[in-house]
Amino acid sequence: MDPELIGKIAQIASVLEVSGHPKPGNVHRTQDFDDMVFEDFLISGVVIGSLMKKAAEIGNRYHDDGSLHKIKLGKIIKEAVIETDRWIGNNTNLGIVLLLTPLSASAGMSNDLTDLRKNAGRIMEATTSQDAINLYDAINLADAGGMGEQEELDVADAEARDKIIDEDISMYKVLQMSSKWDLLSYELTNRMPVTFGIGFPTFRTTKMEYGINKATVQTFLTILSKKPDTLISRKYGDDMAKLVSADADSVLQSGGILNPQGELLLRELDKQLMKNKLNPGTTADITAASIMVAYLDEFGF
Numbered sequence: 001m002d003p004e005l006i007g008k009i010a011q012i013a014s015v016l017e018v019s020g021h022p023k024p025g026n027v028h029r030t031q032d033f034d035d036m037v038f039e040d041f042l043i044s045g046v047v048i049g050s051l052m053k054k055a056a057e058i059g060n061r062y063h064d065d066g067s068l069h070k071i072k073l074g075k076i077i078k079e080a081v082i083e084t085d086r087w088i089g090n091n092t093n094l095g096i097v098l099l100l101t102p103l104s105a106s107a108g109m110s111n112d113l114t115d116l117r118k119n120a121g122r123i124m125e126a127t128t129s130q131d132a133i134n135l136y137d138a139i140n141l142a143d144a145g146g147m148g149e150q151e152e153l154d155v156a157d158a159e160a161r162d163k164i165i166d167e168d169i170s171m172y173k174v175l176q177m178s179s180k181w182d183l184l185s186y187e188l189t190n191r192m193p194v195t196f197g198i199g200f201p202t203f204r205t206t207k208m209e210y211g212i213n214k215a216t217v218q219t220f221l222t223i224l225s226k227k228p229d230t231l232i233s234r235k236y237g238d239d240m241a242k243l244v245s246a247d248a249d250s251v252l253q254s255g256g257i258l259n260p261q262g263e264l265l266l267r268e269l270d271k272q273l274m275k276n277k278l279n280p281g282t283t284a285d286i287t288a289a290s291i292m293v294a295y296l297d298e299f300g301f
């Protein structure tokens with residue numbers, strides 16, 4: 001697939017995700033956070049396009065099993081975070097970058113959706129210890145506390161970096177350690193089951209009948225209803241994350257954004273989450289990945 005097209009689709013996915021309205025508990029076109037505004041996310045989505053194109057070009061070049069490590073996935077992730085920081089000075093898109101980078105590299109070497117998912121997994125499994133170091137740098141630059149914090153290999157611990165190199169611990173293995181409690185890590189080490197199994201089919205089907213915005217919001221709600229958001233879990237505990245998922249499911253049972261009653265409940269959920277500073281940010285990241293897969297399917301293959 002054409003790397004330029006892949007870069008554009010990554011930008012489109014990022015911009016459509018944040019534009020989804022009213023996406024409960026998140027920044028959207030009529031709602032900002034105190035420290036991040038809607039336009040920050042739009043800019044972030046645009047400026048990573050060249051890095052996603054680069055990932056696709058390298059993925060096309062190094063597609064054999066013996067050369068996948070040469071993609072240097074962690075380096076591209078770090079570069080995308082640096083580029084975002086240059087324009088925004090804030091962590092608006094680390095999770096999206098983590099998901100869209102292997103998808104972009106995979107799209108560069110894939111012929112269909114089956115290949116896309118398989119190759120994304122192969123790329124992750126082929127990552128190196130240097131990829132892990134670059135991932136740690138990206139997390140620290142984005143100040144995204146939580147994703148890498150653990151007793152053995154805390155991203156904030158300088159000794160952890162030495163251990164990663166000395167014991168040759170790959171980025172894939174580092175993320176496996178976090179996968180029990182971080183949904184993004186789980187996605188990246190299990191061939192993206194939520195993206196491909198829940199988010200993508202929901203977006204594709206809903207978009208055909210109801211259009212882009214409703215497809216985006218309904219996809220977000222569907223993912224949140226089935227998978228408690230691990231950003232909420234880290235900040236407020238698993239019970240709170242499960243409660244938010246139950247609330248999302250109740251909105252869906254009333255139709256979600258697809259009918260007036262569901263939309264009324266959706267707007268109330270948005271107000272409730274914002275009031276209590278409950279941000280399903282992990283769900284938003286996977287929604288962006290789901291949109292990217294849908295557009296790769298529609299325009300790329």
